[in-house]
Amino acid sequence: SIRLPQNNFGHCLHGGPAGWQYQVYDVIAANDSTLVLEMDSPDGDNNFPGNVKATVCYTLTPDNALDIAYSAVTDRPTVINMTNHSYFNLSGDPDKAITDHLLYINAADYTPVDSTFMTTGEIASVKDTPMDFTTPRAIGEKIDETDFEQISNGMGYDHNWVLTTNGNDSIIAASLYAPSTGIRLDVLTDEPGIQVYSGNFLDGSVKGKNGKVYNKRAAICLESQHYPDSPNKPQWPSVILRPGETYSSHCVFRFGIEK
Template identity: 60%
Template structure:
């Protein structure tokens, strides 16, 4: 009898222990374990933060790189799908350098030869991509830990102080990123920055969207719309040539929703130079955030993403360098063209093209940039 009682007590204690452990490890709707996002990077704590609205849409964010890790939205049957690429832990983000979901800075996209001149002073930046500076250099904002200024059920505000001459950029520049999840299934992204010395800045979000929630499937069936009559062509090193050319009668004409695979299958010098689409469009919206500058839609899932911005340009990247060698969330292989990036921005290499929209920020001024990712479903 005593042995039976002892066994019962042991079983009860084991159940309590398991219950407590399960409570401590509560997974997100997208299956992420917040414990795997807790570590120390450069002396600062990292974590996972969850936003949710009344429709059960969920957005998970880590302050490592200011990254959107997952976005759960309903498909046309009401089933929730995770529509962005990413990793299950901070360790994976560190071990597999990438831009997945990141808040990019100090300068998104490329700067020719990593050189620009501001107020008569020439600055040399890192050359980390085909001889150019891409996305802020070897340690752009995607690899830093943002400070969490505010975190609530529907909003998170992140801050990062980029020090003078960090990655070669002048000025102590305080940058903030605010992400707000609204009840109409939109994610509002607001970027702000101030500096104590003339500098350049161009921030964006680098989410890789897969609207089927299946990263092993390519993007060829997606319908893409870009509200633009012109684009900026590139050379074989992905650098803009300085031209602004019409999209009409080219593979870059997406003024009406067009099957992406139909355009990507065309044989052209520009598609060869970009290894597919990796180009900037000159938006017809001209800073009007109330008009969609782009949209992406999957007929299979019925999920549609609309993009709104007050920026003059958008970079569309079709995942041309994904090759199945990286394993992301839930063990999915990230195959060739398994996503589309829609990066609102100033044009690439703007610091060296004064006739293009300025990216210069001076003391006493405030840099402000806004983008909205809005999700809907079509039956």
Template identity: 55%
Template structure:
């Protein structure tokens, strides 16, 4: 893979603007993506929302402190034309209109918790049920709907922080979380999460960006070439709750150990019960990377644009979701409807419903301990 290279200029460092509050100062009200910063200025839950911009000579990332969301992500295609490769909206009101996950930080616990309950030190914890009889992505007051405090120090780094009060969505403990977004010199967006709690609790964070590397959400991703560095996955029941089993991917549609078009993997068994349960892929893979940030966890490549996204993480799992529930009822940037299979999500994580699966890697955070998780989205041309 040919990686794009760049160097920070001394001038950029010398003129970097230090932001000590959520208010981002900028000399231009527009970014390359044509997003209007003014359209992200609002008062939500009593706090101010804003649009922040990270950029280098080849990439630009728009992030709002509402839900810690990646709003836009511009990368050059094989013709050196910038493409926005994430789904999202061009104003804060569309994010507020209907609960959604586009580009958001998922917490306190990403993914599903069966029946919205789990036992912690003998106590039954009850989480808001916001997915039928189950809880998903932190419950009804999950962090995707909260406003973070922003601190942008330069063009390459953004810090977001949030204090989650004891009892929020039913979770115990006051939790302080910090997220650092860094646009690196090898054209990657690195996300570092840290958190601490004053009570024993559970934490499992991820970013829920919907990627379409063709730059057009009307193009389905089933023609993209996917690699997942995992010999096993966790099957689900008809309500998308993990059964507790860990099974081999060999000879199933879930085998992406060799890069393959997503639609060709499906053809191995298009009648698979697992595919039918969720109308495509919405499953957790058990990574073989053993937490090594230098070992690719997954990659996806668009033959249309030539853009390849490689994911690195220190997490034990990754959720691959092929936007099975999008139905064109919502329209995003440039008024383009979101269609079924019009994106792919690559969510680094501990396994779903882990609080109810004692044999799986734990997400318990004790007082005095520090939670840390890293996800790297690296872009290049192939």
């Protein structure tokens, strides 16, 4: 067994305290619509095994989408689960909470978490719970229903949904709509899950562009991925990458106007 660094309630979150999101990648190719980045992660990086070469390709497409394609190879069996953690607020005003946005998630089930935000291993139905977004509805409608244990555990929404798209990235996995602007965001992916995080821990301490502070629920993340803690849940889709194999993952954030 391999013990990973603990940086979140005894768990290894986002690849550890010096995970890949903190690394500087090399630019392999770039033009007016495409950026290809590459990184070499040495054997033992944050205790993860294998010399891993990871690549991410960002493409701006003519239909107003950001297309993200990930790939990786390794020389030792390892685990890999790459995603994008962008925060979205489609009102264009970070002072407005995203609780008025309408959210749709193409998922009949989700993976419950315990009080340390770790998946329990259960796959539970969203039916008749605040986790049901099979019909678009306002994020804020049930986000504070803390008598429902999962809302209490997540301090709102910070959960992985089990997509019913069967890896078909031409089917919408999730969508977000801001009534104030008419902007719509569709998420398409070949991943089995999507982590939806409603910015519950934003507290105004982080400043963004032009000194803007981000308060609680100022934005939402829609992270395509395999389910959290999959290496320790053998019953779930595997995140193991072996020598000779190529890891790949695909996510599209497609924007449009819907009045």
